[in-house]
Amino acid sequence: xxxxxxxxxxxLVEEHGAENIIVLLGGAEAEASGLAAETVTxxxxxxxxxxxxxxxxxxxxxxxxxxxxxDETVWDEQISMMEMVLEVDEIVEEVKSFRDNGSxxxx
Amino acid sequence: MDxxxxxxxxxxxxxxxxxxxIEECIKSMGAEVVFxxxxxxx
Numbered sequence: 756x757x758x759x760x761x762x763x764x765x766x767l768v769e770e771h772g773a774e775n776i777i778v779l780l781g782g783a784e785a786e787a788s789g790l791a792a793e794t795v796t797x798x799x800x801x802x803x804x805x806x807x808x809x810x811x812x813x814x815x816x817x818x819x820x821x822x823x824x825x826d827e828t829v830w831d832e833q834i835s836m837m838e839m840v841l842e843v844d845e846i847v848e849e850v851k852s853f854r855d856n857g858s859x860x861x862x
Numbered sequence: 863m864d865x866x867x868x869x870x871x872x873x874x875x876x877x878x879x880x881x882x883x884i885e886e887c888i889k890s891m892g893a894e895v896v897f898x899x900x901x902x903x904x
Contacts, residue, residue, distance in 0.1 A: 756901070760899060763871070763899075767871055771896060775869050778871045779870050781875045791873055814863075818884045826890035833883035834879060834883060837879050
């Protein structure tokens with residue numbers, strides 16, 4: 756994950772509390788989505804950014820997992836096209852595995 | 863868990879779902895977006 760975004764996430768946790776924050780991903784493929792999920796749960800796996808060794812334990816989801824909660828018209832306009840072309844199950848499974856193992860909140 | 867009461871930090875993807883599209887989804891739920899960006903994951 757972008758180093759600047761790691762700093763932003765860290766600052767948001769300090770401001771709002773980890774129990775109130777959910778990180779929501781829009782990644783196009785499973786591996787990159789998993790890396791982002793890993794970073795906000797157990798820490799930056801590349802040890803390059805400010806979240807290296809920092810276990811925020813945040814709740815993390817891919818937007819595909821929130822379909823049932825989003826207004827249907829908005830979903831059709833904003834998400835449905837990419838939902839048809841991306842490997843939804845693979846992406847969701849990867850993000851969920853990091854959430855199940857690393858999230859302390861909102862899972 | 864009630865998804866509507868949470869604060870969302872959005873990490874969109876230029877090649878997947880951009881931050882702005884995810885933001886619209888969260889707003890439709892009546893939840894709060896505290897950060898939104900669109901990364902290039904590659």
